[in-house]
Amino acid sequence: xxxxxxxxxxVLLNGLTxxxxxxxxxxxxxxxxxxxxxxxxxxxxxxATAYYLARKYAITNVAVLERGYxxxxxxxxxxxxxxxxxxxxxxxxxxxxxxxxxxxxxxELNYNTMLSQRGCLMLGHSDGQMDALARRGNxxxxxxxxxxLWGRDETRRHVPYLxxxxxxxxxxxxxxxxxxxxxxxxxxxWGYARGADRRGVDLIQNCEVTGFRIERGRVLGVETSRGFxxxxxxxxxxxxxxxxxxxxxxxRLPIESHVLQxxxxxxxxxxxxxxxxxxxxxxxxxxxxxxxxxxxxxxxGYNSYAQRxxxxxxxxxxxxxxxxxxxxxxxxxLRSWGGIMDMSMGLAHYRQNRH
Amino acid sequence: xxxxxxxCGDRDAREFHYRGAAKLMExxxxxxxxxxxxxxxxxxxxxxxxxxxxxxHELGCxxxxxxxxxxxxxxxLSVELADAVKRGxx
Ligand SMILES: Cc1cc2nc3c(=O)[nH]c(=O)nc-3n(C[C@H](O)[C@H](O)[C@H](O)COP(=O)(O)OP(=O)(O)OC[C@H]3O[C@@H](n4cnc5c(N)ncnc54)[C@H](O)[C@@H]3O)c2cc1C
Ligand SMILES: [Zn+2]
Numbered sequence: 001x002x003x004x005x006x007x008x009x010x011v012l013l014n015g016l017t018x019x020x021x022x023x024x025x026x027x028x029x030x031x032x033x034x035x036x037x038x039x040x041x042x043x044x045x046x047x048a049t050a051y052y053l054a055r056k057y058a059i060t061n062v063a064v065l066e067r068g069y070x071x072x073x074x075x076x077x078x079x080x081x082x083x084x085x086x087x088x089x090x091x092x093x094x095x096x097x098x099x100x101x102x103x104x105x106x107x108e109l110n111y112n113t114m115l116s117q118r119g120c121l122m123l124g125h126s127d128g129q130m131d132a133l134a135r136r137g138n139x140x141x142x143x144x145x146x147x148x149l150w151g152r153d154e155t156r157r158h159v160p161y162l163x164x165x166x167x168x169x170x171x172x173x174x175x176x177x178x179x180x181x182x183x184x185x186x187x188x189x190w191g192y193a194r195g196a197d198r199r200g201v202d203l204i205q206n207c208e209v210t211g212f213r214i215e216r217g218r219v220l221g222v223e224t225s226r227g228f229x230x231x232x233x234x235x236x237x238x239x240x241x242x243x244x245x246x247x248x249x250x251x252r253l254p255i256e257s258h259v260l261q262x263x264x265x266x267x268x269x270x271x272x273x274x275x276x277x278x279x280x281x282x283x284x285x286x287x288x289x290x291x292x293x294x295x296x297x298x299x300x301g302y303n304s305y306a307q308r309x310x311x312x313x314x315x316x317x318x319x320x321x322x323x324x325x326x327x328x329x330x331x332x333x334l335r336s337w338g339g340i341m342d343m344s345m346g347l348a349h350y351r352q353n354r355h
Numbered sequence: 356x357x358x359x360x361x362x363c364g365d366r367d368a369r370e371f372h373y374r375g376a377a378k379l380m381e382x383x384x385x386x387x388x389x390x391x392x393x394x395x396x397x398x399x400x401x402x403x404x405x406x407x408x409x410x411x412h413e414l415g416c417x418x419x420x421x422x423x424x425x426x427x428x429x430x431x432l433s434v435e436l437a438d439a440v441k442r443g444x445x
Binding site: 243244247252253254255256257301302303304305306310312345 | 356367368369373375376396397398399400401403406408424426427428429
């Protein structure tokens, strides 16, 4: 298939010729009988893994097997935040590296991921919390990432519409991480998919893995809805389905699947410049480029594989939003949805969760 | 979601606190060793259909309940007093 580079010139040319010149972004191959590496799950992580195997390690005899369509899992259902304002050893380096990848990704993939480094602000409501934010900021800076500690006045100058005098959680200041922001996650999945496909990776959709063929402790391949596919190595990145897929290989994981909801309002004029997180209320919010307020809260709090949550959490999120920025009460919610997360037993976020 | 507490009747899920898998009732003996406790604390079946779990009727009778719930539809399949279940096992 002819490989196409995206550019302003292409947009102009195609605009003038009835947009008839665009080509499909990737092939739709029939699975080969065997690959060096098979990756289960065509979300952001599976596609990125395939891309870097091909680009960085020159391993191109690779297939990504996706039971639905590429990017149809959590990567297309999240609230699009990217950030490196974590603190704990092992996790913070991971986010730091990810954010650096985001920063070079559009150029690397020749694909518009709509990265917008509009800044992520974490709010503090007490002296103790301000100390904790200062400590977090120092750790972020020592790692080479950016952080600015704002007092109450400076915070107010930037986000005057918040309720600074809330009786329970008055705002004392915040920690701003300017390099954080948002990126269109499904564009990232598509960008990686296109990059992997061009390097010879087979992206196989509508292909559900239903079992592993294992002999004397070695994996020989996977059983799928499209027949057996041999594999030298198998990678699994199936987000909320990890327990199920691992169980087919006889593994039990320290994981429970939980549902996390998100919400979006009708489109409004620009009002929220940054990503704001109100940790005490389990609430965070940003405004999409289309104008919708995108916000979310905490897990519903019980095991779930239903890609929808329940109303008590919706109500809780709405209340937290109202407490933080009373004006939000005038906006109408257009949609809400849920995604399934693998949670470790301490409810610490497993690697699949980067928000 | 609504749960039918055997003592209080049909109640809103907000009255209850979710604790996790019902296997938490089968705590290993003190000397059972690390592997048994690792299994008890961390490993879960995490099934897609019916899940056995513990709920606490915090804003009601404060009884612990064993609930069987379909985690793909959130349908409650059965609710029993944890105490009765435990006695039944003994
Ligand atoms: C509501 C919500 C908000 C979030 N907000 C943010 C945020 O703001 N910022 C952020 O960074 N992260 C956020 N996250 C987390 C982020 O979306 C996930 O960490 C990320 O998308 C996971 O990518 P993945 O590739 O691991 O999984 P997915 O994108 O879910 O991909 C897994 C794929 O595996 C496929 N699969 C499953 N089983 C099989 C099988 N047997 N055979 C073949 N294929 C299979 C699925 O169909 C799916 O496409 C949020 C998540 C949710 C649910
Ligand atoms: Zn009761």
